[in-house]
Amino acid sequence: MERVLRDRTAAVIFLGPALVIYVCILLIPIGWSIGYTFFSGSPISGFTFAGFQNYATLVQDRRFWDAFWFSTRYAIFVTGGQIGLGLALALFYHFYLKRSSALIRTLVFFPVVLPTVAVAAIFQKLFAIAPQYGVVNAVFDLIGLHSLVQPWLGRGQTAFWVLVIMDVWRAMGFYAVILYAGLIEIPAETIEAARLDGASGWALAQLVILPLLMPITISALIFSLNGTLKVFDSVVALTGGGPGNATTPLTLYMYRAAFTNNAYGYGSTIAVMLTLYCLIVSLLAYRFARRDV
């Protein structure tokens, strides 16, 4: 095999088509999009060269920074919740439920297969205040906590937490399964040996299980961060980015700039920034992984 790949001709023939497809469907559009960042206008009015104007506007655009901050906060809390609860669930499956965990695993995994729009519709009803109280407000009303009866999705602060809860609930089963797969790969002898040395409970988890689980945890972290930084569908389905722009992430802001406001250049500039942001976060995570694994 090595001899075959050392032959340049064979390498070109084997890799060439794949490389060309990759260039066509990934690199050309990225290059095209970067090109747009130096233009203003739309397909109807035509494009005019604008130099670095889009970048200058972006730096001073308060709505861009609001969206950037929202995406960051959302990524921190949702990724933290997805990985943290996923890990807790994986440990729960492995050490408490053991072989009888299949049913619970399936139930916790179930939201992953539900369409986002359906999940968002469920959460809208759960947190509704009108035309009638949703379950959450009804429970608060029932137990006399009237001050907590409120339009959860109608205020920026509370809508943010509803979104976080929804997306953690939706994906924690997925990360639990991934981490569980890592957990069952840890040799039983290692854990047995640690136990014989007197490790148990939190000490066992902290000193033996979590370090051994680190490679798969880092992979899960990168998956989750990339998903949460680029969140779009759940925000659109649950809050539409509102109230106002209080729950608008960078992706939705980019979409509106390009396709609602017809500012293709500015939308592309936001997209380039988002790509760079994801790249930097992923590189940091990889770096962290290389040091620790």
Added chain:
Amino acid sequence: MLMRRVSMVIAVTLVVIMLAACGAPAAAPAPTTAPAPAATTAPATGSATPSGALKFLSVQAENEGYTKIVNLLTAEFTAANPGVKYEFEQAPQTDLEQKLQLLASSNSLPLMFPSAATGTLIEMYRNGFVLDIEATFTELGIVDKLNPVALSLVRNLGNGTALGIPMELNIEGFWYNKKIFAEQGIAVPQTWEELVAAAEKLHAAGIQPFAASGEQGWPLTRLIGLYAQRKYGPDALERVAAGELKLTDPGFIEAAQAVQDLGLKGYFGPGVVTIDYATAVDLFVQGRAAMFYMGSWELRTFNDPTRNLIGAEQIGFFNFPTVPGGAGSLNDWPMNAGLTVSLGRAAYEANKPLADAWLTYVFERYGDRSMSELGAITGFKVENMPANTPQLTQMVQSQIDAAQTPMLWFEARFDSAATVLSQRNAQLLITGDMSAEEFMRALQAELDN
């Protein structure tokens, strides 16, 4: 060596083939000048039977609203002209702007399609993508079929040129529950103070004064715009567009403040920004809110006994009230032409005889057929009013006939960015998360951009 050359040739050929396959989307940017009219097909003589292909793109389903009427009339037209092939396509409203931009950039807009947002539509006209409706209908001899008010509305939107066919003609105002008003002893409000006093009385009695969809945003900004038009006169928003007035002027801030006050007092009910459009309608037609600001397109719900539980006879209608020290009068009504449709110039010129015959056939009959089939009021004159027209529809038709000056909605002259900002920030305004000054300042800054 020979082997290496052969393999290089193969590789280069492969690259060329792949690039050719991928090259299509990477086309040159859109034309910046008016597109050249497409080559016309064999021009038919005046007496020849028209033939060729027609295409109508709509945001409605094929058996819904004005699309249903156009499709019905087209079916008759194609039955009489077997050489004509008719194609109908439905596009979702949310992707419309994007779709129109793509079609325009490849100069393949269909003959008839939903109008783009005001700013984009004017841009399309400037670049030769769409036709002047008034000029086209004049040439076809059917311009007198258009209701003059509707024509002036679409002309006003297109900066003096009619760029959309007024498929609907709507009047807007407050619909109210007559039974609730009578029980609470409330007279129809004529002034803003009377409206606020009525709301206060209803609220105190445990009745939600207004139903509104804050999720949509526009039902709230409509009120702000109308307050300002009552303050400065019916042309207030045109004066803003012309730069004579600023949204940061005291009257506009007073308007935003007045609507915010209604929200903060809870007159729109709890969680107004989470209420979607259908829920807002239901709150009113189920008798759970006393008033509902909306356009006459909702007659379809008011005349539907399965949805309207309070009964059509219990619904009254009044104009937006006057405001203290305002220049506006109750003779000025907020009106609009609904979802208009535009005509693609290239497709029209590609087969003018067919397009002319079809447009004449459809729009000569459109007004009457819409009224008889759907009870819908359109931007076309109704020559034969059906005997079984619902009373509420007749009342609205007579209000439209009596309206003197039509007023535009708040965002009618804004571009898409300012429209979105206005409707989104209305959610923050109504909950008190943004002050009236901030609301207007942000909007004026967007307009100045």
